[in-house]
Amino acid sequence: MRQVLLLNATYEPLTTLPLRRAVCLVLREKADVVHHDVTGARLRSATASIEVPSVIRLRRYVRIPFRTRVPLTRAALMRRDNFQCAYCGRRAETIDHVLPRSRGGKHTWENCVASCSTCNHRKADRLLEELGWALHVTPVVPRGAHWRLIGVIHDGDPQWAPYVTEPAA
Structure with a gap:
């Protein structure tokens, strides 16, 4: 289903919503459309026609x-x-604990890495x-408000880019 980016009144990204929920917020005048869909798609009813929103902002x-x-x-x-195995660099499908839980390792950001099945x-x-292995990267806790929008930064609408850019580390 089509997703719409929801911004706070201060233009901070909050989350993504299904198109139906976004249109309801706009029609109830709780949100304003910031950007319309680039394709120019429209939603029509018997009495009204509106452009499909891509980004909306709460009032x-x-x-x-x-x-x-x-x-x-x-x-x-x-x-x-980045969906890469911390051990070999291939595409990751699973999660691995660097210090295994059976040996006292905790389920924390600092002890978990993405890993390929092999x-x-x-x-x-x-x-x-x-094993004589080494990690390609050190696991750390992610920081910043943009982590509320997992998947939006890379997979979202191009019009969302000005609102969901990751801050410099």
């Missing part, structure tokens, strides 16, 4: 609670590691030193 400011840490999810971890099975519950 009132919505306060977002501050989170000290980004929640660890599979999608967020894969995005952090490396994950080969490593099993062993330590990197036992």
